[in-house]
Amino acid sequence: MEGTTVLGRLTWQPADATRVVVETPRAKTIAFDVPGWAGHRAGQHLDVRLTADDGYQAERSYSIASAPDGIRVELTVVRIADGEVSPYLTDDLQPGDQIELRGPVGGYFVWEPPLGGPLLLIAGGSGVAPLMAMIRLRAAAGSDVDTRLLLSSRGWDDIIYREELERLGGNGLTVVHTLTISQPPGWAGYARRVDAEMLAEVGPGPAERPLVYICGPTPFVEAAAQALVGLGHRPEAIKTERFGPTGS
Amino acid sequence: MDELMLDGNAVAGMLSEVFAVEMTTATMTCGNCGTSGAVGAMHVFRGAGIVMRCPNCDNTVAKIVEDGTRIWLNFGGMQALQITR
Amino acid sequence: MSPIISRGFRGRREGAPPGRVPPGQYVTRDFPVLSAGPTPHTPVERWDFTISGEVDEPRRWTWDEFRALPSEEVTVDIHCVTKWSKLDTVWQGVRVDTLLEGVETSAGYTVAFSDGGYTTNVPLEDLTGGKAWVAFSYDGEPLQAVHGGPARMLVPHLYFWKSAKWVRGLRLTAVDEPGFWETNGYHDYGDPWREQRYWGD
Secondary structure: OOOOOOOOOOOOEEEEEEEEEEEEOOEEEEEEEOOOOOOOOOOOEEEEEEEOOOOOEEEEEEEEOOOOOOOEEEEEEEOOOOOOOHHHHHHHOOOOOEEEEEEEEOOOOOOOHHHOOOEEEEEEHHHHHHHHHHHHHHHHOOOOOOEEEEEEEOOHHHOOOHHHHHHHOEOOEEEEEEEOOOOOOOOOOEOOOOOHHHHHHHOOOHHHOOEEEEEEOHHHHHHHHHHHHHHOOOHHHEEEEEOOOOOO | OOOOOEEHHHHHHHHHOOOOOOOOOOEEEEOOOOOEEEHHHOEEEEOOOEEEEOOOOOOEEEEEEEOOOOEEEEOOOEEEEEOOO | OOOOEOOOOOOOOEOOOOOOOOOOOEEOOOOOOOOOOOOOOOOHHHOEEEEEEOOOOOEEEEHHHHHOOOOEEEEEEEEOOOOEEEEEEEEEEEEHHHHHOOOOOOOOEEEEEEOOOOEEEEEHHHOOOOOOEEEEEEOOEEOOHHHOOOOEEEOOOOOHHHOOOOEEEEEEEOOOOOOOOHHHOEOOOOOHHHOOOEOOO
16 A cells, blocks of 8 residues: 655755756756755655745646656756746756755655556656656666556657667567657657547556556546546556646 | 646645645545545645645535645545545 | 745746836736636526625526626736736626615625635625626636636736636625635735735735
8 A cells, every 4th residue: 555654744945956958859857966855756746946036936846757866856847938937947947056846745646666567657748757757767676567658749859758768668668659749751650649549559458457647737637547447447546647737 | 627627746745844744645535425535636726725626526625725834724625534654 | 944046037027117016916918827626617598696695685687687787898907816917907897886786785795606616705895886897708808717707706906816706696794704715814805905815914
């Protein structure tokens, strides 16, 4: 039964940006060192707070994309054109800059190897981040549990972690892409929004009792969850994390 | 379905500042329809403050308001909140 | 512990003429959507607006009756307690004064109530004298459901949580009855110019 006790109450703490990696034209992964970080579980998130020099503040939540690794945490940020926080994180933040964060939080949307599988991971856009933490943890733990990632992206160049997912594929991990807006020449894969037929093909079916994790914009999560229940999956086995209307 | 809706994960951080235990895995029982479910699965809306609603009947099970130094919690819509130690 | 400043962070803020914006507010050109619950979608055929409570007799208007009342276009600034302000917003609505014409009451207070169960309390004198409307149009278009349509309260001199979205009526009360947020931390009156956001402010 999941439910890890957080030791004491959490509060805002400083984090130092150490590295910025371009993932796609709109997404970057930012690595932070967080002094005193006690570790985290795959699927958890943290809250980021930015304060301007006149006291103005903005807060957003971001899933932790990295597997536990000492005091280091990685966040993958998709730049929302008229956003308040994401343009700062993707355009302005440099290694050496500081932000504040609070976390890790979330005991509901977590996976670790003792929970077993098979795993059905369904991601819309930046919703892949917490699922990637699970996949990275799985790889680090040497697990070969049947894991299927269905990743919905706008186009080939928008697929976050594309090359790493190719490398990690095999050993029980299957990655299936659907490209909803544009497809490269010769694309033979899915080219539409996630639906029941796609989910039935990607599987596993309800009889295998998979653990399901769905993350992304709210409409995406709702559609996928309802489709799975319609296919016969038990609602209790479906964990969701909704990012809101645009996924920001 | 409301595209603005979030789930209980969205308030995990705020609740972690108040409670010493992880709240998204706590189980709440709705005072209106009696359905039980994880706090992480609650429907969350951001108005002037945070509103948590039962995913089964939309009843307001919790309201959360905070300023810089105070937090106001109303769990009046819950029949019970079960926390595993 | 004072918060850490993030170098170069500004957020998305607009400038404003001095004195135009209440203390602690920032100007936005967006129209953020905040909601205490799922968006209701009440068809106008089923919509009505009622005035009830401490009145000689209750009043009720169907949508067509409501829309036949005199209405006016107003341009006002609005101020959300979550710190954003939006200047020069244009609405079309029926003055609450018009709805209260001929209503006899000794009540000093009101509770606005909405589809979805939201309530908010406003003193009667803060809804009269041309200070408040039931608005059905924003920026020249019918009020969208996410912004409170078909009709919402518009009470711009108070924080915008007092302008109930999806409003279905006013209940006039002899005593102040704190509403959805006022019972849980938000200020009973809510004057942005005195920064009355929370209890005790």
